[in-house]
Amino acid sequence: MADIVDSKNQWKAWVYLSPAIALLLVFTVWPIFNTVRMAFLEGYSGLMNVGGAKFQFGIGNFRKVLQYQRFLSCLKTTSLLCIITVPISTILALLIAVCLNSIKILQKPLQTIFFLPYVTNSIAIGMVFAAMFNIVGSFYGTQNEIIVTAGIVNNIIEFLGGKAVNWINYGSTYLANMTVMVIYIVWNALPFKILILLGGLQSVNKQYYDAARVDGTSRRRIFSRITVPLLSPMIAYVVITGFIGGFKEYTSIVGIFGETMGPADDAKRLNTMVGFIYDSLSTNSQGRSSAAALILFGIILVVTLINLRVSKKRVHY
Amino acid sequence: MEITLKNLTKIFPSRNKKSPDDVVAVNDFDFTIPDGKLIGLLGPSGCGKSTMLYMISGLQKPTSGQIFFGSDDVTQLSPENRGVGLVFQNYALYPHMTVLQNILFPLQNLKGEDKLTKDQMLDKAKDAARLVQIDELLDRKPSELSGGQQQRVAIARALVKMPRVLLLDEPLSNLDARLRLQTREEISRIQKETKITTVFVTHDQEEAMSISDMIVVMKQGVVQQTGKPQDVYDNPTNLFVAKFLGTPPINVFRGHVAGSMLYIGSSAVMACPGVKDCEVYVGIRPEGFILDPAGPFENSLRSVEVMGRDVSVVFTSPDSMNPTARAIITSESVIDEKSPTVRFSIKPRKLFLFDFASEKRIRFEVK
Numbered sequence: 001m002a003d004i005v006d007s008k009n010q011w012k013a014w015v016y017l018s019p020a021i022a023l024l025l026v027f028t029v030w031p032i033f034n035t036v037r038m039a040f041l042e043g044y045s046g047l048m049n050v051g052g053a054k055f056q057f058g059i060g061n062f063r064k065v066l067q068y069q070r071f072l073s074c075l076k077t078t079s080l081l082c083i084i085t086v087p088i089s090t091i092l093a094l095l096i097a098v099c100l101n102s103i104k105i106l107q108k109p110l111q112t113i114f115f116l117p118y119v120t121n122s123i124a125i126g127m128v129f130a131a132m133f134n135i136v137g138s139f140y141g142t143q144n145e146i147i148v149t150a151g152i153v154n155n156i157i158e159f160l161g162g163k164a165v166n167w168i169n170y171g172s173t174y175l176a177n178m179t180v181m182v183i184y185i186v187w188n189a190l191p192f193k194i195l196i197l198l199g200g201l202q203s204v205n206k207q208y209y210d211a212a213r214v215d216g217t218s219r220r221r222i223f224s225r226i227t228v229p230l231l232s233p234m235i236a237y238v239v240i241t242g243f244i245g246g247f248k249e250y251t252s253i254v255g256i257f258g259e260t261m262g263p264a265d266d267a268k269r270l271n272t273m274v275g276f277i278y279d280s281l282s283t284n285s286q287g288r289s290s291a292a293a294l295i296l297f298g299i300i301l302v303v304t305l306i307n308l309r310v311s312k313k314r315v316h317y
Numbered sequence: 318m319e320i321t322l323k324n325l326t327k328i329f330p331s332r333n334k335k336s337p338d339d340v341v342a343v344n345d346f347d348f349t350i351p352d353g354k355l356i357g358l359l360g361p362s363g364c365g366k367s368t369m370l371y372m373i374s375g376l377q378k379p380t381s382g383q384i385f386f387g388s389d390d391v392t393q394l395s396p397e398n399r400g401v402g403l404v405f406q407n408y409a410l411y412p413h414m415t416v417l418q419n420i421l422f423p424l425q426n427l428k429g430e431d432k433l434t435k436d437q438m439l440d441k442a443k444d445a446a447r448l449v450q451i452d453e454l455l456d457r458k459p460s461e462l463s464g465g466q467q468q469r470v471a472i473a474r475a476l477v478k479m480p481r482v483l484l485l486d487e488p489l490s491n492l493d494a495r496l497r498l499q500t501r502e503e504i505s506r507i508q509k510e511t512k513i514t515t516v517f518v519t520h521d522q523e524e525a526m527s528i529s530d531m532i533v534v535m536k537q538g539v540v541q542q543t544g545k546p547q548d549v550y551d552n553p554t555n556l557f558v559a560k561f562l563g564t565p566p567i568n569v570f571r572g573h574v575a576g577s578m579l580y581i582g583s584s585a586v587m588a589c590p591g592v593k594d595c596e597v598y599v600g601i602r603p604e605g606f607i608l609d610p611a612g613p614f615e616n617s618l619r620s621v622e623v624m625g626r627d628v629s630v631v632f633t634s635p636d637s638m639n640p641t642a643r644a645i646i647t648s649e650s651v652i653d654e655k656s657p658t659v660r661f662s663i664k665p666r667k668l669f670l671f672d673f674a675s676e677k678r679i680r681f682e683v684k
Binding site (some may be wrong): 217 | 427522
């Protein structure tokens with residue numbers, strides 16, 4: 001291919017690119033490089049570094065991180081949330097997008113409503129969710145059962161004749177906590193996925209559907225044999241970005257549980273990988289923090305590669 | 318399968334608030350398509366011919382009127398229950414399926430009694446592929462095929478169920494000139510082999526004339542004329558049909574009839590017994606001119622184009638409706654290119670008179 005810029009004038013191109021390159025070097029390349037460096041300096045700490053301490057090169061940070069019970073708990077919570085929420089939100093988004101695409105009236109207002117979570121601050125949404133699942137005031141009876149509930153979810157459950165559940169407050173179970181998180185994350189993930197899938201659906205040539213109708217294809221078969229394959233590039237995209245986002249889950253948990261990352265009696269119960277990295281940083285263990293960040297990077301890389309591999313056969317570009 | 322269309326009308330409600338007029342795509346269409354024939358629906362774009370086709374297929378419901386397949390009223394039937402095969406203008410092949418999967422797709426939809434075993438489906442699909450001569454390409458994806466091959470796959474997919482009626486929407490418009498010629502013969506051959514009643518839509522009159530058993534000329538949703546291609550060409554009912562059929566197009570002149578004699582300008586061109594004195598449009602087919610130094614029709618010669626087989630004489634006339642008019646004569650004719658004028662006599666059966674106001678044909682006795 002011919003050079004677009006004359007080779008004599010290439011320095012000009014570099015001059016034009018230099019501001020962007022400088023910014024990238026300072027804010028992207030250097031931090032990445034530094035993270036890798038810190039991860040392999042055993043027991044690295046910013047404060048001790050300033051104090052003139054020397055650190056040995058090795059994989060001690062990684063070994064230590066992987067031995068932490070807290071880290072393994074974070075890994076478990078993060079992975080669980082990912083594995084549960086990504087498929088659910090993708091399938092729901094696909095169904096909603098198909099339904100939205102097939103209705104004529106109210107399509108625009110409904111689209112707006114479905115898109116609202118995307119433009120709302122996730123901490124604010126978290127607080128609203130916390131209120132909805134709350135047992136405000138935590139009124140307990142003699143046998144520790146909840147007498148008065150104020151969250152709308154428990155009110156509905158009781159109205160339907162069920163028993164109120166302690167979702168997120170003192171004494172709640174891990175299962176209850178996770179249920180709230182799954183609902184919250186799925187709901188929060190829907191708008192982006194619906195947007196992408198709806199865009200994909202609207203660009204599908206209508207004649208494929210006309211052709212399928214003439215051939216007497218059932219609705220289910222049209223969905224599975226035509227809509228899904230034609231949407232497969234978009235589906236792969238939302239699944240992959242969903243997994244990447246899922247492994248970086250953090251704010252949603254802060255939104256509902258606050259910085260304790262868990263119910264009052266078991267703080268950090270729902271801590272995630274990013275939460276762990278943040279905690280390590282705040283205790284000045286930059287070495288371990290960097291190691292955890294690199295582990296997270298490795299996990300995301302592997303999961304994405306698996307995703308790409310799986311989608312290779314099923315995605316039709 | 319004989320198809321009867323009765324008073325078929327399709328009105329698209331206006332979506333534009335400024336002009337509340339509804340769009341009448343097809344207006345009171347009455348026609349019977351004979352069994353086992355190839356019919357060309359012909360008209361300029363926007364004349365309602367595709368709408369017509371979609372109504373026969375069932376993808377669009379007529380506003381009023383009825384459609385019969387044989388003696389069954391199918392007006393209210395959905396497309397899948399009509400037994401039609403439809404080939405779309407851009408083929409609409411499923412891009413994620415191979416050629417074989419595309420052809421198998423309609424068969425896999427069959428339910429109940431019609432359900433086939435895998436082997437039966439495969440046999441049928443292969444038969445259809447053989448019919449359109451794509452049996453070598455079964456494992457390819459549509460994107461790996463040329464336009465002509467995609468076209469054949471689309472026809473195979475439409476034919477594999479052995480539909481009662483085959484419908485083709487502008488089947489040749491996406492092909493290059495050479496392929497178009499070849500494919501139209503192919504369509505004609507396939508239709509003759511399968512004997513399935515076939516309706517195809519086109520805006521290209523040559524395409525329609527060349528392969529149709531019958532053509533239907535439409536304009537703004539109204540049928541202008543139906544009949545065998547040659548009959549319609551030789552005997553147009555109005556100026557529109559005369560202008561629409563034929564390449565090069567018919568030459569139209571302004572003329573008048575006085576005392577049963579047709580005048581174009583001052584030339585008394587031909588006797589037209591029985592026609593009252595009036596202003597007329599005169600249509601003369603390019604092949605209707607005979608080079609004749611003593612001929613009655615004098616014009617200024619513009620140029621002579623030699624085409625090999627025949628010669629095109631381009632001339633101008635103050636009474637011509639077009640900037641130039643064109644006569645096609647055999648290449649044996651001798652013509653003096655330097656001469657400023659050219660004289661013709663006219664073959665009477667190639668000349669048509671049309672009423673100046675209504676543009677309807679004025680018939681007269683030809684000796």
